[in-house]
Amino acid sequence: MTTADLPTGDTAPILDADELRAWLRLAHAKGLRPLALRTLLGAFGGPREVLSESFASLAETADARAAEAVLAPPEDIEGVQFDDYIEAVLAWASERGNHILTLADATYPRALLTMPDPPPLLYAKGRLDLLQVRAVAIVGSRHATPQGLEDARRFARALSDAGLSVVSGLALGIDASAHRGALEGATGTVSVIGTGADLVYPAAHHTLAHEIARDGAILAEWPLGTPARSANFPQRNRLIAGMSSGVLIVEAAMRSGSLITARLANEMGRDVFAIPGSIHAPLSQGCHRLIKQGAKLVETPEEVLEEFGFPPATARAATAAAKRAKPRPVSASWASASSAGVECPISGDAGRVLGALGHAPATLEILAMRTDLDGAALQGALLQLELSGHVAALGGGRYAAVERS
The missing domain is CATH 3.40.50.450 (Rossmann fold)
Known part of the structure; x- marks a missing residue:
């Protein structure tokens, strides 16, 4: 399922192709750790500047592994050739509400900057x-x-x-x-x-x-x-x-x-x-x-x-x-009473079952033991409670009370 047709909010400036290429090349460079990249960006000022440095300079600032990763030719991304991926990202980012955020952007989440190794590049939709x-x-x-x-x-x-x-x-x-x-x-x-x-x-x-x-x-x-x-x-x-x-x-x-x-x-x-x-x-x-x-x-x-x-x-x-604002589950069988502001009273067998449920899910066997109801009476009480939104059926034959305000 794609998000191409999702409604979106804000519009943000789009990186130019060369700057985007540099960020994507570093963000997806195999073996380049985010912490090492952040060190290099801090030392040289930006992704294009990092890519223009020599192996010796990069290795001295970070380490040899980081230098090798920076200078290696860009690889395919998710099976798409690097240049084609750049075009795909530019097209995606041109759609209203889609954003590419980098560490250099004022819109990059400030909370992530408190991490030692925040992602260098993020894809965002919306506000x-x-x-x-x-x-x-x-x-x-x-x-x-x-x-x-x-x-x-x-x-x-x-x-x-x-x-x-x-x-x-x-x-x-x-x-x-x-x-x-x-x-x-x-x-x-x-x-x-x-x-x-x-x-x-x-x-x-x-x-x-x-x-x-x-x-x-x-x-x-x-x-x-x-x-x-x-x-x-x-x-x-x-x-x-x-x-x-x-x-x-x-x-x-x-x-x-x-x-x-x-x-x-x-x-x-x-x-x-x-x-x-x-x-x-x-x-x-x-x-x-x-x-x-x-x-x-x-x-x-x-x-x-x-x-x-x-x-x-x-x-x-x-x-x-x-x-x-809490929504109440409403069933067709009691919608008229609920809409009138009167909730159906829970009494008799249904009341006994609701009281026996407590705050933890229970199986039919446990409820039968707690209430002394036979199978038909127990099933009837549970059905009434489900229809009124007081009980929900879980997987594995278990039932749970639904808290109501």
């Missing part, structure tokens, strides 16, 4: 102003529970309403909910992706990517045309951490990629927050591990905002606004 706004990352499991999805959306909306940009990775699950919540808030969201900026991954998020390109920003360091590769996503996580003042983990298993983001954030001196959960829930184990290692346990968006220095009144107001 460049959001790249300079103080941000918090919200990440978590791709296989999130309904409660986790709602928590991500609620926290993101409150943080966005308070003036923070929300950064995430456009993945299924928690990432997508965080993006949607931030778009509902006042500030917006930045999606850092692990593919080329001309692609949408996963394809199911094409509509969401439209919304982010229009009202937020999409950021990539990979060349145009780069498909989704598992090896690229830890690097994507590094940029998510670098873009943010802190990282909030909503749900994560013990081997979750979100824990990589948290570790990278900690190494960069960013705050790490985690939402706790049931000791029986697999997607709480990663969060609990982070808390044991020193992450800040948070239960409300106010706690995150206060850690960032927001006055308590501002934090409370943002959280209250997010709660007021």
